Amino acid sequence: MRVRLTQLAAVVMLVSSASASPGLAAEATPGLPARLRVLVPADEMPEMFSFDTKGQPGFERELIEGFCRIHGLGLEVLPVKDFEQIIPMLLRGEGDVITGIVDTEARRQKVAFTGEVFPVRHMAVTRRPGPQATRVDDLRALRVGTIPGTTWEQAVIEAGVPRGRRIAFRDAERMLAALRAREVDAVVMTVFDFALAKKHDAELVAGAFVGKTGAAALALRPDDGRLLEALNGYLQGMRQARQTLMFKYLSEEALTLIALARRD
Numbered sequence: 001m002r003v004r005l006t007q008l009a010a011v012v013m014l015v016s017s018a019s020a021s022p023g024l025a026a027e028a029t030p031g032l033p034a035r036l037r038v039l040v041p042a043d044e045m046p047e048m049f050s051f052d053t054k055g056q057p058g059f060e061r062e063l064i065e066g067f068c069r070i071h072g073l074g075l076e077v078l079p080v081k082d083f084e085q086i087i088p089m090l091l092r093g094e095g096d097v098i099t100g101i102v103d104t105e106a107r108r109q110k111v112a113f114t115g116e117v118f119p120v121r122h123m124a125v126t127r128r129p130g131p132q133a134t135r136v137d138d139l140r141a142l143r144v145g146t147i148p149g150t151t152w153e154q155a156v157i158e159a160g161v162p163r164g165r166r167i168a169f170r171d172a173e174r175m176l177a178a179l180r181a182r183e184v185d186a187v188v189m190t191v192f193d194f195a196l197a198k199k200h201d202a203e204l205v206a207g208a209f210v211g212k213t214g215a216a217a218l219a220l221r222p223d224d225g226r227l228l229e230a231l232n233g234y235l236q237g238m239r240q241a242r243q244t245l246m247f248k249y250l251s252e253e254a255l256t257l258i259a260l261a262r263r264d
Contacts, residue, residue, distance in 0.1 A: 028072035031226040035074035038064055039086050039095035042079035043171035045196040047249045049099055051079060059249045060099045063117065063242070067234050082170070084149035087111060090221060097227070098219040102151040102190070112222045114231045116215035118192060118246070121261030122155040124207030125194050126186045127179050133186050133207035136160075142185035143167055145175040155188045155210045176201070191261050192216070195254025206257060213262055 028034060040049050040060075050058040057065060061077075068075045078095050080086045087110055090098055102120050103113045124133035126142075133139050136159050144161050146153040148168050156166055167184050169175035176197060178184045188210050189197070198204045220228050235242075246255065 029230065032071055032073060032230060033096055033227070035076050036064070036068055036097060037076045037078055037095040039078050039080050039089055039098045041083055041086065041171070042081045043173045044100075045172075045193070045200075047196045047199065048192075049077075051077065056249075059245050060117070062245055063235075063238065064097075064099065066238070067231065070234070071230065083147060087219070090219065093221075096220065096224070097231075100216045101219045103215050103217045104151060104154075107219070110222075111219040112224070112228055113217040113219055114228060115235050116217055117235065118216050118242070119258060119262055120151075120214040120216045121191050121212075121258075122152065122188050122210040123191055123194060123257075123261075124186055124188055124210055125179075125197075126205045126207055127201070128203045128205055130182060131185055132205055136208050136210055138208070139186060139188070139210075140165070143183075145169055145178055145184040145187040147171065147175060151214075152188050152190070159188070159210050172197075179204075190216070191254070191257045192250075195250050195257065198253070199251065209261060 040051075044058075046052065046055070046058055048058050049060045050056060065075060067073075078089075080089060086098055086101070087107065089095055090111060098111070100117060101107070103116075107113075124136070124139055126132050131138075131142060133142065139156070139159050139161050142161075143165055144156050144167065146156050146166050146168050147170070153166075153168075167178070169178060172189070172193070175184070175187055179187055180201065186207070194204065194206060218231055220231070246258075250258075
């Protein structure tokens with residue numbers, strides 16, 4: 001079912017206002033789950049998806065909450081500690097949607113993706129006063145932190161970092177802690193994630209872009225066609241509002257990096 005223009009206009013106002021009342025819900029849309037179960041990496045930064053309902057919801061949570069409001073759906077947030085399990089959990093029916101996961105050909109063999117939620121480009125990240133990685137080749141001589149099962153890890157592998165120099169961590173929090181403790185020299189993450197991490201650690205340094213520009217999207221089970229159609233209609237109508245949310249949650253430096261990543 002396509003989202004009507006009147007609904008889209010309403011959601012722009014809802015998503016743009018942090019004080020929007022959760023009681024402003026449309027009648028439940030037939031064919032969609034009464035409660036949307038959203039699988040979110042447990043280490044997600046609060047600016048992206050906050051698990052605390054009292055403060056700012058974060059970029060992706062604002063989008064998801066807006067979708068639930070206009071379709072009259074409840075929202076259940078399910079933190080996932082082991083990222084490698086997030087797609088298997090979706091396929092087992094333990095959730096309905098995965099937030100902000102990078103769209104790759106390999107993952108498309110298992111799940112369906114919506115259109116782009118935000119652009120993705122991987123980059124090398126180091127921390128002052130340690131060594132920098134201004135070229136992809138620099139990574140090959142450094143100890144590089146990775147998270148198994150992520151596109152971050154795949155980017156490190158494709159950059160040619162030897163197996164012996166790749167150090168695995170369970171989540172981003174532990175990986176960045178290792179970078180601060182100089183247990184690793186560098187990590188590879190998306191520009192979006194770097195921008196959010198830098199808000200919490202000013203000593204992080206942006207290095208070379210790694211790989212090509214891609215997209216982060218919402219992932220669903222392939223047979224969930226009605227939900228996929230509704231989400232795509234919503235995201236199309238929210239294009240301008242998504243830009244507004246980026247300005248709300250990201251720094252000027254981050255927005256500049258995202259623009260450069262698109263052009264390079």
